[in-house]
Amino acid sequence: MSTLPDIKKDFSGWYQEIVYQAELADQAPVRGTMVIRPYGNALWENIKSRLDQRIKETGHENAIFPLFIPESFLKREAAHIEGFAPELAVVTHAGGKKLEEPLVVRPTSETIIHAMFAKWIRSWRDLPLKINQWANVVRWEMRPRAFLRTTEFFWQEGHTAHATYQEAEEEAYKMLREYVDLCENWLAIPVVAGEKTASERFPGAEKTLTFEGIMPDGKALQMGTSHVLNQSFAKVADMKFQDKDGAIAYPYLTSWGTTTRLVGAVVMVHGDEKGLILPPKIAPFQVVIIPILIKNKDNAMTLAAAQKMAEDFKQAGIRCKVDADDTKTPGAKFFHWEMKGVPLRIEIGPRDLEANQAIVADRLGLAKEPVTLDGLTTHVSSRLEIIQQAMFKRAVESRASLWRKGEKLSEFGPKLAEENCFYQTGWCGDPACEQQLKQYKSFTRCLLEEKTFKECFVCDRPNLRDVLVAKSY
Amino acid sequence: MSTLPDIKKDFSGWYQEIVYQAELADQAPVRGTMVIRPYGNALWENIKSRLDQRIKETGHENAIFPLFIPESFLKREAAHIEGFAPELAVVTHAGGKKLEEPLVVRPTSETIIHAMFAKWIRSWRDLPLKINQWANVVRWEMRPRAFLRTTEFFWQEGHTAHATYQEAEEEAYKMLREYVDLCENWLAIPVVAGEKTASERFPGAEKTLTFEGIMPDGKALQMGTSHVLNQSFAKVADMKFQDKDGAIAYPYLTSWGTTTRLVGAVVMVHGDEKGLILPPKIAPFQVVIIPILIKNKDNAMTLAAAQKMAEDFKQAGIRCKVDADDTKTPGAKFFHWEMKGVPLRIEIGPRDLEANQAIVADRLGLAKEPVTLDGLTTHVSSRLEIIQQAMFKRAVESRASLWRKGEKLSEFGPKLAEENCFYQTGWCGDPACEQQLKQYKSFTRCLLEEKTFKECFVCDRPNLRDVLVAKSY
Numbered sequence: 032m033s034t035l036p037d038i039k040k041d042f043s044g045w046y047q048e049i050v051y052q053a054e055l056a057d058q059a060p061v062r063g064t065m066v067i068r069p070y071g072n073a074l075w076e077n078i079k080s081r082l083d084q085r086i087k088e089t090g091h092e093n094a095i096f097p098l099f100i101p102e103s104f105l106k107r108e109a110a111h112i113e114g115f116a117p118e119l120a121v122v123t124h125a126g127g128k129k130l131e132e133p134l135v136v137r138p139t140s141e142t143i144i145h146a147m148f149a150k151w152i153r154s155w156r157d158l159p160l161k162i163n164q165w166a167n168v169v170r171w172e173m174r175p176r177a178f179l180r181t182t183e184f185f186w187q188e189g190h191t192a193h194a195t196y197q198e199a200e201e202e203a204y205k206m207l208r209e210y211v212d213l214c215e216n217w218l219a220i221p222v223v224a225g226e227k228t229a230s231e232r233f234p235g236a237e238k239t240l241t242f243e244g245i246m247p248d249g250k251a252l253q254m255g256t257s258h259v260l261n262q263s264f265a266k267v268a269d270m271k272f273q274d275k276d277g278a279i280a281y282p283y284l285t286s287w288g289t290t291t292r293l294v295g296a297v298v299m300v301h302g303d304e305k306g307l308i309l310p311p312k313i314a315p316f317q318v319v320i321i322p323i324l325i326k327n328k329d330n331a332m333t334l335a336a337a338q339k340m341a342e343d344f345k346q347a348g349i350r351c352k353v354d355a356d357d358t359k360t361p362g363a364k365f366f367h368w369e370m371k372g373v374p375l376r377i378e379i380g381p382r383d384l385e386a387n388q389a390i391v392a393d394r395l396g397l398a399k400e401p402v403t404l405d406g407l408t409t410h411v412s413s414r415l416e417i418i419q420q421a422m423f424k425r426a427v428e429s430r431a432s433l434w435r436k437g438e439k440l441s442e443f444g445p446k447l448a449e450e451n452c453f454y455q456t457g458w459c460g461d462p463a464c465e466q467q468l469k470q471y472k473s474f475t476r477c478l479l480e481e482k483t484f485k486e487c488f489v490c491d492r493p494n495l496r497d498v499l500v501a502k503s504y
Numbered sequence: 505m506s507t508l509p510d511i512k513k514d515f516s517g518w519y520q521e522i523v524y525q526a527e528l529a530d531q532a533p534v535r536g537t538m539v540i541r542p543y544g545n546a547l548w549e550n551i552k553s554r555l556d557q558r559i560k561e562t563g564h565e566n567a568i569f570p571l572f573i574p575e576s577f578l579k580r581e582a583a584h585i586e587g588f589a590p591e592l593a594v595v596t597h598a599g600g601k602k603l604e605e606p607l608v609v610r611p612t613s614e615t616i617i618h619a620m621f622a623k624w625i626r627s628w629r630d631l632p633l634k635i636n637q638w639a640n641v642v643r644w645e646m647r648p649r650a651f652l653r654t655t656e657f658f659w660q661e662g663h664t665a666h667a668t669y670q671e672a673e674e675e676a677y678k679m680l681r682e683y684v685d686l687c688e689n690w691l692a693i694p695v696v697a698g699e700k701t702a703s704e705r706f707p708g709a710e711k712t713l714t715f716e717g718i719m720p721d722g723k724a725l726q727m728g729t730s731h732v733l734n735q736s737f738a739k740v741a742d743m744k745f746q747d748k749d750g751a752i753a754y755p756y757l758t759s760w761g762t763t764t765r766l767v768g769a770v771v772m773v774h775g776d777e778k779g780l781i782l783p784p785k786i787a788p789f790q791v792v793i794i795p796i797l798i799k800n801k802d803n804a805m806t807l808a809a810a811q812k813m814a815e816d817f818k819q820a821g822i823r824c825k826v827d828a829d830d831t832k833t834p835g836a837k838f839f840h841w842e843m844k845g846v847p848l849r850i851e852i853g854p855r856d857l858e859a860n861q862a863i864v865a866d867r868l869g870l871a872k873e874p875v876t877l878d879g880l881t882t883h884v885s886s887r888l889e890i891i892q893q894a895m896f897k898r899a900v901e902s903r904a905s906l907w908r909k910g911e912k913l914s915e916f917g918p919k920l921a922e923e924n925c926f927y928q929t930g931w932c933g934d935p936a937c938e939q940q941l942k943q944y945k946s947f948t949r950c951l952l953e954e955k956t957f958k959e960c961f962v963c964d965r966p967n968l969r970d971v972l973v974a975k976s977y
Contacts, residue, residue: 057620057623057624059569059570059616059620060570060574060577060616060619061570061572061573061574061607064570064571064572065570066567066568066569066570066620067567067568068567069565069566069567069635072565072566072567072568073565073566076566092542092545092546093542093545093546093549094539094540094541094542094545095539095540095545095658096532096539097532097533097534097537097538097539097656098537098571098609098640098642098656099534099537099593099642099655099656100534101533101534104533116600117599117600118599119598119599119600120572120595120597120598120599120607121595121596121597121598122593122594122595122596122609123594123595123596123597124593124594124596124606125592125593125594125644126590126591126592126593126644126646127589127590127592127644133597134534134593136571136595136609143532143533146533147530147532147539150530151530162542167571167640169571169572171598171599171600173599182572183570183571183572185568
């Protein structure tokens, strides 16, 4: 048995170790890249599957665009290339020859998708055009961390075109709400959602919306973003349409995406000293069944009961695993599946069978109790629901404990530098005041809807809207 | 309305046009790459979804490995690098710097996956290890054709490790059978499945199994392959395990894959002069409902009936689309959805409603008949099944019409060069005889189980096993 670094003293070390020990991911031979192992991939597939369903239900269609983008495409939008240039991976040779024009491995697909939109959009009848793609993207990463920052990562990127700015803005907010729903109701992670300040926007965006998770170590994790793009994207792609009055106009564009980083968020927000704790709605296995096998005895009845249970669960749509390995002790199995974060554990041995019951214990430590076999499937379904709710509540409480209010940076800045946490404060809207945060290695994360402060956290000009500031991943 | 090139006179032109006109794919700005549009992607997602289910049901787990492979990894296995070198795309610069070692964009993932297997496999208890990945791969393509040959394409690649050669060989055959089942029972495409000759093997394989489709233009399409790899792959990756007796041994490896090329096969095998014909089991829409709208009348009842029908179909798991566009005539809609290959069309107008019926017509032209609304869902389900069967039967007949037997290349060679078709013949097993096919631009496609010829098709040595020869895509 391996042990994990102390989660309270060394959160970062704990994170790295649990990702490897729980077999979510492994280091790959190329610097900055990772291998997502089957257990981590099953978790990601469950997240993807829910999000993909909602993307389709909200009227988007999936398509696939090329991995390679001509370098000249990226250079068309000035702010865009400036933002991405330092992170690009470039193919210079192919098919045994030097290429005439280097190809960039997509860091994001705006430019190539817009080139296709320009081909497909002719009239207002072609709008809105609502496309999504699931893809791998590459941004060269100097400080890689599994799931949180990797050179190659996996995401969905939605790209839409609309006849009016208002419609584009509505789309960007609608998808932000979908992301919040995914995080809160499936990942059991409460998020802060809202607008980014101008200096934190996506390169080339008119407006960037963000949803930020509050990690237990007091740092923010940007979990995804939704943008209304600058009109210049449509202009450089020469994307035009004839409106209802016959006039030629440029469409308004959005893009929005979330990534494999969500897996990292689930690990950080819910884990404890024993390992992962996975929300039932996305856990690869919601239940592990451990038959208590007695040495040198006939365990056929016990094994049959465990298998029958698994069949019943499968029928009811519950994802479960029977661990019947006879080379390991029950204790070793408990340890193993606790580390892997399976929400519910069921033990069944000969004595339980005689009593027509099984022992049901949850990973959160809420209850460990005998349950009669007859009502077991119903019991398990409702327990999974209870665990899902309890995990969200626990995360909300953790967030509250890290959330402070501070009037002036001169007071809370030193605290922010010393102890990681979140400060809600007032801001005049001037980037010069915002820049002051850098001395405390902090940034604005998100503009809030509230206005509880009178003045800016730096100067004495009036507060426009409260803002949340913190360190970040 | 656009028209298609004559499918009989210009099959290749017809193929290219229908792929674009039916909006399956579009040309992308980088040479050799394509954009898979929503309709083509929905078709691919349906194929993927079935295959993914079977891959999991046969005990494999999905994982994700990196896009970039260090150039030195590929060079480890001599035959492997020799086979792929001319097709590689190479990243030489990243993060604003020249890389110390160039990175290859994966043309296939054996080398990187084996490096991870070497880390994960320690003992016989870790075997078999059965992994699959869905991924994009890049092989620089000089003569690109949408879906059939593109620089970037999409596939699954299964990679497994076993304790014995026999077990690895069984795995390779098992996955070949899965592919055949997918083609025949889902894509409605009969295939010829079997072993490749030594000269047609995957670079570095000990044995390559193939499944080949017979296209209506008389050319073979290799639809996918399944390999038992040469032991050298395990050796160069230093992949070892301790067997039950404590001895150190190298595992036996397989790999198997199929690609977006399957979409191209569906287009070619089933299409006709009007456009696509899609097998019901994988069609994005199995049914299109066309309400017959009367100008300047209230069409609310007709539209409501069409919507109700769609609801009922959805409940029954039938994928359908209501085309209620009031700017197009029913005739234009018939033309459009025929071109897109939707298996069943339902028309419903005011007079049908009065008679409590709808008109149901299939894309194959088997029947167009009124059906009472009460039993419509059941009728549609069984009609879809009938269409699926009829499409397979039609494809089997087409294959039979292109299949000839020929004793000596000197006789059938000139015919093969002139008229595309398939020749079953005898072969002594000598690659020198096999090479003779090149003068007729043909190749051996697959060794057959039968032995109906006495002699080799070139020399007078005895036939070992019949072989199928043809031109190919």
